[in-house]
Amino acid sequence: xxxxxxxxxxxxxxxxxxxxxxxxxxxxxxxxxxxxxxxxxxxxxxxxxxxxxxxxxxxxxxxxxxxxxxxxxxxxxxxxxxxxxxxxxxxxxxxxxxxxxxxxxxxxxxxxxxxxxxxxxxxxxxxxxxxxxxxxxxxxxxxxxxxxxxxxxxxxxxxxxxxxxxxxxxxxxxxxxxxxxxxxxxxxxxxxxx
Numbered sequence: 032x033x034x035x036x037x038x039x040x041x042x043x044x045x046x047x048x049x050x051x052x053x054x055x056x057x058x059x060x061x062x063x064x065x066x067x068x069x070x071x072x073x074x075x076x077x078x079x080x081x082x083x084x085x086x087x088x089x090x091x092x093x094x095x096x097x098x099x100x101x102x103x104x105x106x107x108x109x110x111x112x113x114x115x116x117x118x119x120x121x122x123x124x125x126x127x128x129x130x131x132x133x134x135x136x137x138x139x140x141x142x143x144x145x146x147x148x149x150x151x152x153x154x155x156x157x158x159x160x161x162x163x164x165x166x167x168x169x170x171x172x173x174x175x176x177x178x179x180x181x182x183x184x185x186x187x188x189x190x191x192x193x194x195x196x197x198x199x200x201x202x203x204x205x206x207x208x209x210x211x212x213x214x215x216x217x218x219x220x221x222x223x224x225x
Contacts, residue, residue, distance in 0.1 A: 035079060035133075036141065039120070041066050042083035043145050046116040049088070056088055087116075087123040094122045101164045102157075114154050117145045121162050125169070134173050135166055 045063045052058060063084055067077045087094065095107055098118055107115060121142030125135055133141075139162045146154035166172075 036144070037071055037074075038077060038079040039083065039141055040145060040148070041070050041077070042080045042087075043116055043120050043149065044070070045080065045084050046087055046120060047112055049084070050112050050116055054088075054091070059084055059088060083120060083123065086127055087119050090123055090127055091119065094119050094126070097122060097126075097165065098161065101161045101168075105157075111151065111154075113150050114146065114157060117142050117150065117154070117158055118161055120145070121158065122165060125162060125165060130173055135169075135171075136173070139163065139166060 041063070045059070045066045048062050048066070049055070049059055052062075060081075063077070063080055067074055067080060071077070098107055098110070098115075102110070110118070121138055124133055124138035124141075128138060139159070142158050142162055143155050146158040150158070
């Protein structure tokens with residue numbers, strides 16, 4: 032298993048345990064350390080796990096609100112704990128991650144793979160549906176791998192302070208509908224030009 036995929040898997044398992052135990056942030060470091068020791072013995076640098084878990088916990092409120100908006104027929108407390116935390120992790124990477132390190136499509140694909148591995152029969156479709164909706168509402172950043180063009184248009188600082196290729200990260204939920212409108216206007220203009 033590739034190092035990043037393994038670390039993402041450990042992050043998801045840690046978030047699941049954290050959620051199952053009542054979302055006590057003070058226990059997160061202990062949970063992460065124990066899971067790294069159990070699932071990746073000998074892994075010295077697990078900063079990616081820590082950053083995913085910390086970032087997801089820090090942004091839990093806005094992430095959970097976004098899940099509620101994108102899957103209104105599934106109240107969050109009725110979504111299985113595995114699916115809920117796969118979504119949280121995927122949304123965190125999609126909304127707040129560094130696109131230079133992990134492009135949006137990779138975030139979505141990784142979340143789908145976690146759902147296939149750890150979730151139920153329909154988990155992958157559910158995760159794909161929610162993350163796909165968010166991705167489209169964001170205006171499909173880096174679609175067709177136009178990463179350099181996207182970076183130039185959207186020089187937003189990532190949570191760790193460096194300039195990632197991220198776009199709507201600091202604007203949170205309010206920016207998603209705006210970007211959807213912009214994307215629709217662009218599509219309409221392209222259609223009119225043809």
